[in-house]
Amino acid sequence: MYQISPQRLTDHGNALISDAASTDTAKTYTNDHVSVHFYETAFLYAKAWDAANDTKTSITDYLTKLHTALDSSGTELKGTATRSLEIDDETEAELDASYPGGAPSGATTPAGDASGGAPREASAELTAPATQMPEDLVSTILTTDWLSPSTVLAQVLDWIFDWNYLDEITKNFSGDWNKLYEVSDALRHLGSYATVQGDNVRYEMAVTAGSWSGEAATAANVFFTKMAQNLTDAGTEITDLGPEFEAVARGMASTASALSGVFATILDAALVAAACIAAGTATVETIVGGILGYLCGGIGVGYAVWLARSAYETVQSVLLFFDGLTAAIGFLSSFLAGGADLPVPTAYDNAQVS
Template identity: 30%
Template sequence: MSPQAATRFADVAEPVSHLQPPSKPDEFKTPLDAFNEVSDLVSPTAGLSKIFDWALGEEVNPVELVKKYFAGDWEAYVKCGQVWRNLSAFCEGVSENIKAGNELLDGTWDGNAADAAFVYFDTLRRNLLDIQGSLAAMGAEYETAAYGVWSTAEVLGQIIAQLCDQALLALIKLAATSALGWTVIGAVAGLAAIALEIEQIADLWSQATAKINALQMAIDGIYSQLAALGGEVAAGLNGFPLPRASYDFPDA
């Protein structure tokens, strides 16, 4: 291979250009925002607590309870997905450069060493593509998790807002029976007056818990998939071909 031929080697892609820090995701809000707005409008007064006790069971504050499921930095999940995608693009670019160089090398170098070199670089290129696919899938899973949590929080925010509206309506109706006081007779009369609201609150809470359970199952599935993809990446890295010994090209 002549020096002139060697100078023809050039990258066809710029892999390093993909190694950029993640940016702030577009059209993504912190999931807790959906419940903080409800919390600002509805304070856990003694009256509302009593309504929730009757409808949902003792010491159940639906707003605070739901918020616990959505705590955390979910925006970081979106950014992590971007990082995996960037690494995927980097591996793809390196693979393209190796392929272009290997094809050029194959056309300018003959012999057993040339054949071995071609197999080595082609195997390396394929391994990089395998890792590239796993990294891209990991990025998609992280983003699916984050946006799934956000979209579920938006729906739940509306359900919890309706639930609190029903609780306030029940509290207003209950105030009409306040003349009876918090006696057994007063409690029975009050429950009769707000029976429909209590039933609707319980139904809305059932819808909310169903959404939470479905989300939890989806997130568990994503975590299982991420574990499998992480294993694929580790296997790919461990399977990188290593040259048996250094090669010194003889002087012409």
């Protein structure tokens, strides 16, 4: 039997319009917390920068579309209520029976679902994300002796390395990697925000289902039930992005720690060599020429060179390590609102309301 409550449709519409307004808060939150500072010299960090900014852009675009969908849907429901007041009940029932295309097939939300709980303020999920103090991984790997070596030590290091260790370490490890922990937690909160939005859409439809029936009502129910599910799915997708950023931060810190041990051992050998040269028991020429074959204290020149090679290979492995992590989160760059994983939110349209 056909029934409709214009007041309930008006309340439903106002609730959706109110939900739409909170997307502005979510966009500000995204811009504030799903962003990382660009470092001109940081090759690897630039990849994290790209991933974070691609994610930020995708989510803000999604929120813009969500705002339009919720606001327009609310306006359409209020228009349906106004139309109901303008025509008599008998005519309205006849028009409903001839609803264009009839009621579509699909899942619907029963009125009983309203008993599951009242709606919540979605923006309340957007609490400040957890943060970590910035950590300079370059300084973790290279101590003051590396960054400001004495003249003699610099000569020894230049001999041991046939590559610019400072440039290489700076290029691969510069950046505020701990910022990715904030990005990770912010995405978790944004995921919760989308999930609550879905819960609210579902709740409002359940309440309306108790006082609106007929072809148009079923069409609206199918639409809003799908919208609610899409919001829930979007919340899951956004939440699942977070751990990928944290994994990158943890991986870089762990690799820097391991690399610092290799460099510390190299520095020990280099300091002994520098002391020998300064004491006159060896010269740069004899060391460079390989004539001495060992350093005073029994540390072999060959061992120091091997350590340098090991350090270089470790740095190169970081490139492969990070590429692997980037591949694992490669979908971030294509994580666009409207893609397969995050459907574009669309607005409700009552075919009988102009």
